[in-house]
Amino acid sequence: MTTKESPTRRGRGSAAPGVTRDALLTSARDEFARVGYGAATVRAIAAGAGVDPALVMHYFGTKEALFVATLQKAGGVRERIAAAFEGPPDMVPRQLVTAYLDLWEDPETAPTLVSVVRSALTNPVAADAVRHILEVDLIAGAGRRLPPERVNLAGAQLFGVAIARYVLRTDPLATLDRATLTELLADQLGGLLAAPAAR
Structure with a gap:
């Protein structure tokens, strides 16, 4: 044996x-x-x-x-954001909202995002990471299709929503169902991310 x-x-x-x-x-x-x-x-x-x-x-x-x-x-953050800017322009707001909320709800990326946000206001290392996400990842993802200031404004709005929903957990935003939140945010970002009319 x-x-x-x-x-x-x-x-x-x-x-x-x-x-x-x-x-x-x-x-x-x-x-x-x-x-x-x-x-x-x-x-x-x-x-x-x-x-x-x-x-x-x-x-x-x-x-x-x-x-x-x-x-x-955490990886994949930039790639997932960049992918949201692909396809028809009218689909970009919804795709961006979906990709962003997915990152905050993905067990692989959510803890890292929470750690960055909780540290950003008191530590320059974390603050640089947030700036990188808002100024580099989002704008790089958009490429040259949209003005950087519009993309940065959209990123700032998404960032604020993430703080309220996933970090501070303020109601009713924290308990709002995902489908409704996606619709509301996509509508809001639609105006910001609409391609400007040619002059």
Whole structure:
């Protein structure tokens, strides 16, 4: 009779490098979302990943670099926004609203977005991330089809809705059904994103 060997257990902080790095990124994402960048500590992030705090510095060097890495790991944000600007112009407002709300409700991207918003008003690293989303990702997604100021205004409106619905959770916006919210926002953005008449 043969017996199955038990897998070798790794000690605290001795997991495979890729596993450890991913665990730290997940823990950091959750901790930043919970308390914001300023209040998050390397010790708490390490504890959440079940590793020694020294490994945070080993893999990322600084808390700031770890924060940036969590944004990069969220991935797909720019691509999903850019895709919303494709197709017939009259469909863009609805597509943009849908893509944006999807990002805030996707378990892979929502915690990162929450962490950025909660940190943005008190920390320059997070503030830069928000500026990047509003000034670069949205405008780059629109390409040259729309004036940048219109796209930035649309982004500011979407950003405000996200804060009210997903961060502060103010009613009735927080409990408004998704279909109704999409209709309302798409109508609002329709005017902003309508291609200007040629002069």
